[in-house]
Amino acid sequence: MMSTGSMLEAPQAFIYRENQEKQVVTMASEEEEIVMTPSKKGKATYIKMERNKKVNDSSSPQVAHVAGGQHKGIVINKKQDVAGEDLFGKPQLQLGFMCFLVDQKTGQHYVESRKLKFWYQENTDYYHQVTTAYDFFKELVRPENFPRDYIGFIKKCMKQMQGDKFRMARKVDLEIEKLDEGEAPMTPGRTISLDQLGEDGFDGFGLMKEDTRPKEEIVREKILTVLESAYPNVLAVEDLVRITASEEVMVTEQLKSLYDKELVKEMENGGIVRQVLDTKTEVKMVKQMPTIASGQQPTIAIITAMYCEKLAIDAMMENKTTYVKYKTEGESNVYTIGYIGEHKVVSTKLPAIGHFRAAQISSGNSTTRLLGSFQNIEHVFVVGVAGGVPHVTDYSKHIRLGDVIISRRNDKGYIYYYCEKIVQDREQQVHYNLKNWAPRDMVLQRIAECIEESLHTNPDYAPWEDYIREGQELLMAQEANFARPAPSSDRLYINVGEGQVIEVQHPEPTDGVIARHDVPKLHFGVFGSGARVVRNDSTKLDFATKYGICAFDTEFDQVLDSICGNVKESFMFVRGIADYRDGSKGKEWAPYSSLAAAAVVKTIIKSLKNRQLDDL
Template sequence: MTETKDEEQVVMTPKSKTANSTTLIIERKRIQKTDDKMHVAGGQHTGIVINKEAVIENGTSEPAQLSLEFRVFLVSGQTGKHTQESRILRFWFRPSPDTVDFPSDDKQASVAQDFFKELVSPKDFPRDYVGFIKKIMKLMQHNYQTIKKIEVELKQLEGEPVPVRPLSAEEPLGNVVVLTAEKVLELIESAYPNPITIHDVAKENGWDEDELANHVAELESRNLVKNLEHGAFTRQQSHDVQVTIVKQMPTMISSKQPTIAIITAQYCEKLAVDSMIENKETFVRYTTVGCSSPTSDGPITRFGESNVYTLGNIGAHRIVCTKLPTVGHTREAMTAAGNTTTRLLGTFQKVDYVFLVGVGGGVPHYTDYKKHIRLGDVVVSYPTKDKNIYLYCDKATVTDKGCEFEVKPYRPNNLNLQEIAANLKLSADNDNEVTPPWVNYMRDALNTFGSSSEPDFKPPSSETDKLYMNIGNKDIIEVAHPLPQDKTVKRQEGRPRIHLGSIASGRQIVREDSIRQKFAAQMGVLSFDCEFDAVIESILGNCKDSFICIRGIADYKDGTRQKEWQPYASLVAASVTKAIICGMEAPSNI
């Protein structure tokens, strides 16, 4: 046995080993004596000690404070066979050496993520077990002083295919849009209620008019698109009970006037909200603004901003639901979104409450199960420390000290809708035995839509909910969704969770992954959407004191990237909307 200096060392100890897994513990310890069962490193590795055998300690170990899991593919040099391996890092923390304060939960998460990003950096990612463990020990030795202990579990997985995943965190720009029937339907749905013409769509996208016309004819045969006068096309509203084309909205008696307005931006969002409304009728107003230059088929009628209003009941409340023709920050999109909102609130002047309902991108929490947002969950705009529920980032500047953001904040004067949402979340979180009302509303709607609805509102497979972490530049790595430390706490299948926090938008922060994460952490943002600030400006300009944003999570960016999840995410958001409305006091004039 050899005496050593009473200094803190980084010690690796085997914990357990099976036929297909190995678990190691790497921790900071003071070791006074060593023996032949230990390897004490020297030279540039001084301060590292390796126990050759497992050490059994008395007492019960505390559960890990955080964990991160990712997977790697090992390739046999002899056979070329791929073997997938799960690697789990479990973290324990301690106060920093220069303070007695224990790192906060957010600080722990930040340290764990920074450690992980440095560990798996593509520049020097370890290619074998020894290099992987060695890098963990060296990182602990020289940095990350608040990490007390890391448990490393390496487990080989059988029968897993090599995954197909994006190569970087950002999509390539400037891609040519391929002409397909699905793409044409997407454009028609996006423009709805504005009609589109084959001439305009072909010109805007550089497509052949005859080929485009063939795709439109196919969509017509599937009852997805209908032909209007003047050679224009729009979405066939197959789910509406009654659709009336009007030049202006008919006059309504006072008791039939809606007091709640719901604004959507995508066609599937509008369908989802409509499925929550009873006794509904839809009015569409098309606006023509003259003719464009003539073609071989004669002059083409030009359409202005059209409007769609679906009226009906949710619970004791009269509702009007509309769809914006487009959103975003082009001048045309901002003008159209603002005009549509202003026209809605001008037409229905008894509206007191405004709901912005649809899809958004979630802000994942890579290490904390309770804070993590998954696809199909819902984020409800809720006041942060500054009482803001929505933030628009005009500009983000990267400096030596970090990121600086120019932000336009928005808040309602009345937070009664947010309070109802908070009570719904509290009830659901406290009682797992009772099915939350929004889950029942969602199931009823799925039964109504049936299996043949288009779009398909059924939940996609959870296997498609892939989580990636940006690890520097544009490199990403797939990581596992965090698991609860308490194994008795699990997500229930088909039961989305509600999260409360602010919602944000802004092209620069949405586009750049690292900036988006920093903005979310700094501002307390839980979801990003596709720029609704012009809509909120109109709501506030029309002196509406109560408004709320409800975002079903369809991806981990801004809700526009993963089409597969959009219908289901829209339906969950609409179901939560109905639950909030049913929690409101009934209006006095009905």
């Protein structure tokens, strides 16, 4: 197997290979050639590939070889001793990824960082820059024809540049560096045998981890997850058996364990409900909500969909009481009433939400009951977790796990897009059938703008960080862990087709910018949702780019219809990033990201004026 430094012998190796292959001309343009120049700087090896006009000058002292046959149009320059400054300036986009390798001679595992840097033809817009970079990368690392050695990898880069599909790329640089043991990230999730790795040991496929815990522990976690999703609804034992696909004896045994920990409670009809452990909150089980005088009613409603989201937002409240309006059959409701700053607020958790129509309709009905029960509501927040849209080629736009996104209107006034259907016309162009929503009252938008302005003028402005720490102290006794996960768990993958994925590096900050990975970064933008969109990476990228989507969410179309149908004109989404899909899979990051979003909401609410106090 070649070492990293062997790529400096690329001209000679390329000549040898080129002479062994059939002479078939596939040049995209007879007027162009791709010029490759290898060089080295420090521990890194650089391969520069430029698209130039054809000059037919093989006698130049820097030219090592002019390829022919099927590689006609490729020129190999002699190696440069040191990589010089780039005459093209900084790359317009950069995309890095990791290769997990095995040295076939020694059997030693190591990791290489590979970076692709792109420069484009003049007047190439940002959308085409991004899609070209993604497509170039995905074609390059496609598992069924992934190059098995360095020369093949470089050759494939140059051949792709010759194709019409990537003609917008004026120049592509490949930077390769073998990482020291301390610099290397964790290996992919599962271990696979060396014969599965191919000649250079590349592994882009090992993401599935086998759950080796005892069966009892796995079933117990499933039961708790189901009850938390259904909360405040009551489930029968037979429901838990069916949903967890477990034997009734096993479910009954694990329920006893959960009873002992006071995590669940048996109701009068034998049904089971998740029990909230919160010594700071009085919990009352009621058949009907008590009457609240008009002047004492909450003016802010906060809607959550996951159990940890509800815990996080309640941790931001003071002087609070939780009312569980339960039904032995059918839908129950939970309302926590308390104060954030000088504002009286009510929080609720939707019994279920997701890609099933019944769950969506249920979420809309729950929202309608909330707004009907508390008729003085002026502002509505939807708070919790979502899936970030990563910009692996652009640090300034990149979103990472634990970051928080505040909904902000785009140039059309919308903050949320829901894709109902995807259709193709006769020309095979993709079109999205959409629903969209926009708040009419701009008071929350103006507060968000003030927060963004404060961040620009004072990068240390972050009151939500104190609220996160306070919330973590309050939630220490909870089953869920609200601490921020280790940065090494924030791993990013791109689907390259046929169920195969490649790990991609997070983009690096620009010069002078110090990246922090221990606190949330705030972003402002538009949310999107739709099961048909998020299930495919290419569609997600296209949809996100066309509509400026910052994050994908579970489907809140029925919730938004209810908010607007009840004439609530001031509403906002604040979502912590738990994964890179739609927030539903990010179990490790969901508690912390929920808490980060709740802390930002507290910051926004404390910036609001209280009209009830102003009227006194």
